[in-house]
Amino acid sequence: MLEWNTLLSMSRQDVHLLHKITYYPNQPKGTQPIAIIPRLSPLILHGITIGKGAKNMAEKFVTDPKDAIANQREVLKALGMAPLEESFLILTPKNGDINIFDVTNEEVAKAKARPNERPDVETVIHASFIATDRRGIPLLTKAADCPTVFMHAKGTNGQNVIALLHSGRDETEYMAPTQAISHLQTRYGCDPQMITLGVAPSIGMSHYPIKKKNIKSETNPQGVISLENSFWKSFMQEGSVEGENVVFLDVCGNVIAQFLEAGVHESNIYLYDLDIFALAQNGMAFSHRYSQQTGFPGGRIMVVAQL
Numbered sequence: 001m002l003e004w005n006t007l008l009s010m011s012r013q014d015v016h017l018l019h020k021i022t023y024y025p026n027q028p029k030g031t032q033p034i035a036i037i038p039r040l041s042p043l044i045l046h047g048i049t050i051g052k053g054a055k056n057m058a059e060k061f062v063t064d065p066k067d068a069i070a071n072q073r074e075v076l077k078a079l080g081m082a083p084l085e086e087s088f089l090i091l092t093p094k095n096g097d098i099n100i101f102d103v104t105n106e107e108v109a110k111a112k113a114r115p116n117e118r119p120d121v122e123t124v125i126h127a128s129f130i131a132t133d134r135r136g137i138p139l140l141t142k143a144a145d146c147p148t149v150f151m152h153a154k155g156t157n158g159q160n161v162i163a164l165l166h167s168g169r170d171e172t173e174y175m176a177p178t179q180a181i182s183h184l185q186t187r188y189g190c191d192p193q194m195i196t197l198g199v200a201p202s203i204g205m206s207h208y209p210i211k212k213k214n215i216k217s218e219t220n221p222q223g224v225i226s227l228e229n230s231f232w233k234s235f236m237q238e239g240s241v242e243g244e245n246v247v248f249l250d251v252c253g254n255v256i257a258q259f260l261e262a263g264v265h266e267s268n269i270y271l272y273d274l275d276i277f278a279l280a281q282n283g284m285a286f287s288h289r290y291s292q293q294t295g296f297p298g299g300r301i302m303v304v305a306q307l
Contacts, residue, residue: 014266015256017273023051024079032074033284037198039270043152044162046305047079048200050276050285056299058142069121072302076138081306086111087138089122090130090166098176100183101125103132103139128171129180131163133188135307139164142300144288145203145276147172147252150305151180152196156189162305167255173229177258192263197270200303202252204275207289209239209246231257276301
């Protein structure tokens, strides 16, 4: 099996690699550990729920959804953010599209008009990318293995802009990172070279094998997985698992390469170069693939940001 540190280095050679987790300061003992990206701390409130004793943040993995909701509330309160009722949660679109959503004054008004008794406490948006220049609005997603990215920039009028991207394999295939930067340019007037990115831990290449028989190609038109964007060739490596031919994918490498191609300066990218599969093994996070392979209880981490 490949090791995380043997990944192809094109997209990592000049970005800031974070190998040690930095935690939000002054957290009481027994509470959910919250990791931060130090460079972003002066710019935005943000957090990643990884660390020893990590708590599940997704309602679908607990008997009583109120337990997960209580965990979410704990994190937002610890970070000094607005309450969960005022937050916007992005979920991967079911149609395979890369939906983009902007939290405007109008969308906030719609959210506030929703009834108090509702299945989801947050306002749920089926999108891969969410952005806003409004203060006091938590943007969040609940991730397992997929790369998630914080973004901060200045808009045309000097206003602060934040965004959150969830870029799994399919979203990366459909060029979600490229589309995200383009949207920040056209909607808010952000200069790509001045956008600061923070990337949360995601699945390592050695833990992401795809069976070759499942990959769609000219010789295998029945394959169900498409790996056709031009960046993949630098971030995939053939190998085998238990005698079956596979391709190991570096999804995060593809994501970073797209950001660089879109004009983000490498010195403004801060990447937790940590394998969330390995973190899950140590009880510090949740990984979908780790749960599949071991039967370890499923769960999700939360990635959240607010101006």
